[in-house]
Amino acid sequence: MTKTDKTDAAKAGDRELTFGGVWPYAPSPESTDHVTIAPRHELFLGGQWVKPKTGEYFATIDPATEKPLSEVALAGDKDVDAAVKAAAKAFPAWRKLSGEDRARFLFRIARILLERAREFACLETLDNGKPIKETRDVDIPLAAQHFFYHAGWADKLDLLFPGQRPEPLGVIGQVIPWNFPLLMAAWKIAPALAAGNTVVLKPAETSPLTALRLCEVFQQAGLPPGVVNVITGDGRTGAALVRHPGLAKVAFTGSTEVGKEIQRAVAGRGVELTLELGGKAAHLVFEDAALDQAVEGVVRGIFFNQGHVCCAGSRLLVQESVQELFVDKLRRRMDRIRVGNPMDKNTDMGAIHSQAQLARITEMVGVGVQSGCALYQPRCALPTKGYWFLPTMFTDVTMSHRIAREEIFGPVLSVLTFRTPEEAVEKANNTSYGLSAGIWSDKGARILWLAERMKAGVVWNNTFNRFDAASPFGGFKESGFGREGGRQGLRAYVRLAGGWLPG
Amino acid sequence: MASSLSPVEFRVPPVDAVALETRVADLSTRSIKKAAKVQGLKLAIQMMDLTTLEGMDSPGKVRQLCQKARQPLPSRSDIPACAAVCVYPDLVGLAVEALRGSSVQVASVATGFPSGRTDRVTKLREVQLAVAAGASEIDMVIDRGAFLAGRYGAVYDEICAVKEACGAAHLKVILETGELKTYDNIRRACRIALLAGGDFVKTSTGKVSPASTLPVVLLLLEAVRDHFLETGRMVGVKAAGGIRTGKDALRYLVLVAETCGDRWLSPQWFRFGASSLLNDVLMQLEKERTGRYQRPTDFSAD
Numbered sequence: 001m002t003k004t005d006k007t008d009a010a011k012a013g014d015r016e017l018t019f020g021g022v023w024p025y026a027p028s029p030e031s032t033d034h035v036t037i038a039p040r041h042e043l044f045l046g047g048q049w050v051k052p053k054t055g056e057y058f059a060t061i062d063p064a065t066e067k068p069l070s071e072v073a074l075a076g077d078k079d080v081d082a083a084v085k086a087a088a089k090a091f092p093a094w095r096k097l098s099g100e101d102r103a104r105f106l107f108r109i110a111r112i113l114l115e116r117a118r119e120f121a122c123l124e125t126l127d128n129g130k131p132i133k134e135t136r137d138v139d140i141p142l143a144a145q146h147f148f149y150h151a152g153w154a155d156k157l158d159l160l161f162p163g164q165r166p167e168p169l170g171v172i173g174q175v176i177p178w179n180f181p182l183l184m185a186a187w188k189i190a191p192a193l194a195a196g197n198t199v200v201l202k203p204a205e206t207s208p209l210t211a212l213r214l215c216e217v218f219q220q221a222g223l224p225p226g227v228v229n230v231i232t233g234d235g236r237t238g239a240a241l242v243r244h245p246g247l248a249k250v251a252f253t254g255s256t257e258v259g260k261e262i263q264r265a266v267a268g269r270g271v272e273l274t275l276e277l278g279g280k281a282a283h284l285v286f287e288d289a290a291l292d293q294a295v296e297g298v299v300r301g302i303f304f305n306q307g308h309v310c311c312a313g314s315r316l317l318v319q320e321s322v323q324e325l326f327v328d329k330l331r332r333r334m335d336r337i338r339v340g341n342p343m344d345k346n347t348d349m350g351a352i353h354s355q356a357q358l359a360r361i362t363e364m365v366g367v368g369v370q371s372g373c374a375l376y377q378p379r380c381a382l383p384t385k386g387y388w389f390l391p392t393m394f395t396d397v398t399m400s401h402r403i404a405r406e407e408i409f410g411p412v413l414s415v416l417t418f419r420t421p422e423e424a425v426e427k428a429n430n431t432s433y434g435l436s437a438g439i440w441s442d443k444g445a446r447i448l449w450l451a452e453r454m455k456a457g458v459v460w461n462n463t464f465n466r467f468d469a470a471s472p473f474g475g476f477k478e479s480g481f482g483r484e485g486g487r488q489g490l491r492a493y494v495r496l497a498g499g500w501l502p503g
Numbered sequence: 504m505a506s507s508l509s510p511v512e513f514r515v516p517p518v519d520a521v522a523l524e525t526r527v528a529d530l531s532t533r534s535i536k537k538a539a540k541v542q543g544l545k546l547a548i549q550m551m552d553l554t555t556l557e558g559m560d561s562p563g564k565v566r567q568l569c570q571k572a573r574q575p576l577p578s579r580s581d582i583p584a585c586a587a588v589c590v591y592p593d594l595v596g597l598a599v600e601a602l603r604g605s606s607v608q609v610a611s612v613a614t615g616f617p618s619g620r621t622d623r624v625t626k627l628r629e630v631q632l633a634v635a636a637g638a639s640e641i642d643m644v645i646d647r648g649a650f651l652a653g654r655y656g657a658v659y660d661e662i663c664a665v666k667e668a669c670g671a672a673h674l675k676v677i678l679e680t681g682e683l684k685t686y687d688n689i690r691r692a693c694r695i696a697l698l699a700g701g702d703f704v705k706t707s708t709g710k711v712s713p714a715s716t717l718p719v720v721l722l723l724l725e726a727v728r729d730h731f732l733e734t735g736r737m738v739g740v741k742a743a744g745g746i747r748t749g750k751d752a753l754r755y756l757v758l759v760a761e762t763c764g765d766r767w768l769s770p771q772w773f774r775f776g777a778s779s780l781l782n783d784v785l786m787q788l789e790k791e792r793t794g795r796y797q798r799p800t801d802f803s804a805d
């Protein structure tokens with residue numbers, strides 16, 4: 001330290017950094033002129049828009065303003081039955097198409113999706129509340145990538161399963177959540193179609209608009225009627241779908257609670273099942289890690305998509321020797337997260353998806369405070385209308401606290417510490433979930449040692465929440481079973497006939 | 504003053520290249536519009552070290568540049584002057600003369616710029632002459648040969664010696680990041696410059712490709728921010744070379760705004776070293792004012 005350093009160091013109070021005072025960014029809202037939303041949406045059955053037999057509709061709202069966006073049909077038992085029948089009717093011709101021809105449709109869907117990317121990004125942001133930055137740069141491009149990727153496999157399935165004959169299963173019932181509405185639809189539909197199955201998809205009650213708009217893309221691409229059917233509704237609709245006897249397989253992404261119900265519903269029926277459920281991922285930061293980049297990783301891990309991510313890094317496990325430094329850095333970084341209008345291109349964190357989810361997050365944060373954990377939230381003005389929650393960090397959390405064990409599904413990080421790699425592994429795996437984990441360390445050997453021991457479907461190393469259509473995604477334990485994406489994901493959509501042949 | 508520190512002092516945290524570049528990509532999507540754009544572009548002018556460092560530099564060229572720095576766009580009184588004019592040492596006197604009465608500083612490169620491959624005595628003498636001729640800012644180059652050979656103490660000692668030779672003049676330490684190659688090297692070189700008392704760390708000479716890049720500048724900003732939090736001493740950052748458009752400049756300013764924050768958003772703590780950047784910034788400012796792009800010939804070529 002030089003002499004000046006010491007003099008200045010005495011004025012420790014002057015050492016705070018402030019942000020956004022000198023050069024505030026002007027609002028930069030994405031224009032929504034090119035997005036028209038019909039006042040009412042029907043069901044998509046057999047390639048047609050069909051009124052629900054229930055005659056009932058429900059509203060879907062913009063969580064950032066609480067304004068209704070549109071009315072959506074409520075599908076009842078009879079509608080579900082009609083959808084499964086439409087899919088069953090389309091199945092024989094679709095499975096008979098050559099892989100090359102199926103690929104052509106998937107490629108076309110992917111290209112149209114990219115051509116209409118801006119429209120889809122805006123619609124997703126309006127219906128879901130997530131920032132336009134994410135829908136534009138993550139949700140929509142990844143959704144298109146899933147169609148591109150699976151188009152590539154459609155005529156090469158024989159190569160995936162050498163010596164065996166991969167055959168489609170039949171009609172697949174798919175139920176998807178509200179956190180990545182279009183992306184989850186793509187994850188489910190693309191491999192199913194590539195393998196020659198037909199689909200009945202039920203989007204989440206609170207975010208159905210992009211899946212419905214995807215049906216327009218199917219029509220534009222000339223996809224044969226009935227190959228994909230989309231029925232909207234609430235939990236009852238989903239329950240009717242998974243109980244329908246015409247299904248060959250059910251694929252579900254959502255909460256562990258509902259996943260267990262579905263598993264009970266399909267038990268003993270000879271129906272295939274894959275479940276992608278909750279998580280309470282451990283995000284490990286070692287003292288030798290690139291700390292500034294690890295901070296970014298942790299922020300991306302828990303505040304991406306308002307924390308509405310099943311694989312969110314909600315448990316930060318930081319080595320005790322760097323805990324103080326790291327938490328300081330994190331706190332300072334959290335102060336700069338821009339929370340607000342999701343349509344603004346500079347917004348980092350948008351609205352909480354629904355009132356119900358906001359209530360759940362608020363309750364769990366209350367639990368954390370009551371149990372004596374130290375709460376940190378940046379000071380930041382939130383809009384008055386809509387559902388909002390500040391980026392939140394709890395320190396002084398231990399393994400037995402509820403906020404360290406239960407999935408919150410919101411922007412709430414629990415910080416715990418460890419001393420040795422062994423302890424880190426033990427704590428990371430000490431959960432009923434096992435969807436993902438993250439490791440920040442500069443030591444290659446340590447990373448491999450840890451990755452081998454993590455009971456998690458995805459282990460990210462020096463990054464977090466990165467997705468790719470070629471990479472299988474899925475969980476251990478109560479995070480579900482089956483994989484989505486990659487070759488492993490396609491396996492869940494075929495029946496292997498012909499047994500093993502040498503060569 | 505010029506005593507070598509122990510190698511422990513030069514230890515730095517590792518840098519993860521992929522994650523660093525990911526962060527830059529994310530910040531590069533910031534959308535700077537309307538009032539923020541105008542303010543940012545004007546700030547960029549105020550932060551600009553208008554530079555000419557060529558063998559063919561002549562008194563006429565330097566005078567021309569000085570006039571441009573004083574008044575980048577004579578038709579608009581709201582356009583600020585540049586921070587400094589940066590020249591070779593033999594042209595310092597001339598620049599001082601041309602800039603008399605203005606706020607524009609005279610910066611001189613020194614220490615055997617750009618390679619730095621000359622002996623210590625010559626380097627220090629060059630600094631002293633530049634300061635004596637009226638340079639208020641000295642842009643030195645570090646000894647990359649010594650650095651890459653692992654002789655960090657030698658690099659440190661030399662910066663200390665140059666700092667002493669600068670007297671009251673501000674010292675900018677050019678790391679020449681394009682020759683250090685890895686982010687880990689750059690972070691370490693930056694640490695050495697901070698410990699040795701540099702007033703600024705500067706990316707490049709402009710003679711080596713790549714010159715300034717966004718990830719490198721983010722890394723330097725993180726380093727000076729941490730140094731400030733640790734010691735209370737503020738050090739500036741200068742991005743030099745390869746910055747040609749107003750849009751580029753705004754991307755750099757976003758890094759400053761979101762890494763170091765308000766304190767660094769001033770010409771005292773952040774600079775651009777550039778020659779062709781200014782006219783593009785002026786063109787963008789005119790476009791914001793009139794709603795139309797002007798012809799390139801509407802701006803003086805200097």
